[in-house]
Amino acid sequence: GQSLEQPSEVTAVEGAIVQINCTYQTSGFYGLSWYQQHDGGAPTFLSYNGLDGLEETGRFSSFLSRSDSYGYLLLQELQMKDSASYFCAVSYMNTGFQKLVFGTGTRLLVSP
Amino acid sequence: EAQVTQNPRYLITVTGKKLTVTCSQNMNHEYMSWYRQDPGLGLRQIYYSMNVEVTDKGDVPEGYKVSRKEKRNFPLILESPSPNQTSLYFCASSFTGAGADTQYFGPGTRLTVL
Numbered sequence: 001g002q003s004l005e006q007p008s009e010v011t012a013v014e015g016a017i018v019q020i021n022c023t024y025q026t027s028g029f030y031g032l033s034w035y036q037q038h039d040g041g042a043p044t045f046l047s048y049n050g051l052d053g054l055e056e057t058g059r060f061s062s063f064l065s066r067s068d069s070y071g072y073l074l075l076q077e078l079q080m081k082d083s084a085s086y087f088c089a090v091s092y093m094n095t096g097f098q099k100l101v102f103g104t105g106t107r108l109l110v111s112p
Numbered sequence: 113e114a115q116v117t118q119n120p121r122y123l124i125t126v127t128g129k130k131l132t133v134t135c136s137q138n139m140n141h142e143y144m145s146w147y148r149q150d151p152g153l154g155l156r157q158i159y160y161s162m163n164v165e166v167t168d169k170g171d172v173p174e175g176y177k178v179s180r181k182e183k184r185n186f187p188l189i190l191e192s193p194s195p196n197q198t199s200l201y202f203c204a205s206s207f208t209g210a211g212a213d214t215q216y217f218g219p220g221t222r223l224t225v226l
Contacts, residue, residue: 008152031211042202042217043155050212087154091211097162098210101171102147104154 002026004103006088011109012078020073020106022088030091030098032064032071037105038084046073046086075108083110114139116218118203124224125193133188133221135203141216143209144186148172148199149220155202161186162209193225 004024012018022032031050035043047055049064049071061074075082085105091098116137125131137144145160147170157170161180175197177189186205190197203218 033211035215042219043215044217045214048212089155089211098208099160100157100209100211100215102155102157104152 028093033089035087118218137205141205144205
């Protein structure tokens with residue numbers, strides 16, 4: 001089976017940097033995605049890592065180490081609007097095509 | 113505007129009364145899926161569809177049915193709802209279903225089964 005672990009909650013202050021970790025155990029691993037979900041809203045795509053290394057998109061960066069089965073989402077210059085839940089999701093090969101499994105989510109609380 | 117729509121957004125029903133939650137996308141996506149979201153459990157996939165008339169079970173398919181007769185629509189059917197199906201449901205679509213492919217989620221349907 002597939003399993004992912006991420007912290008349930010992280011707190012930080014405005015302007016700070018926060019890192020949300022995700023470890024996984026997946027056979028046929030293909031890549032790691034990150035999604036953001038505000039309270040009452042739908043998940044929205046943030047980033048994808050298929051190869052080892054860092055991907056940067058504005059204030060957000062995502063990192064993957066395939067050898068360590070580990071990735072993280074880095075949020076810089078935190079703003080109040082970044083308060084949300086963040087989900088990592090692994091894609092893996094199953095019966096000839098990719099499937100996607102989500103983690104349980106990390107709730108980020110940004111305080112003034 | 114590119115979007116995934118779901119209806120209804122909120123539904124309260126009773127045990128055993130068949131219901132359908134509709135999902136429609138206007139992006140010509142081939143891949144569509146249904147998730148349920150429960151506190152502490154994240155998003156769990158119920159069913160997915162790779163294309164018209166091609167569907168398969170996700171991780172929690174028991175008690176649900178789907179059909180994909182048209183590319184844009186992917187309804188979720190609960191033949192005999194039970195209280196343990198009380199949850200927040202999301203429909204999603206993408207071009208291929210691959211991880212690198214952005215999943216577009218609908219606004220969600222909050223279902224309560226009494």
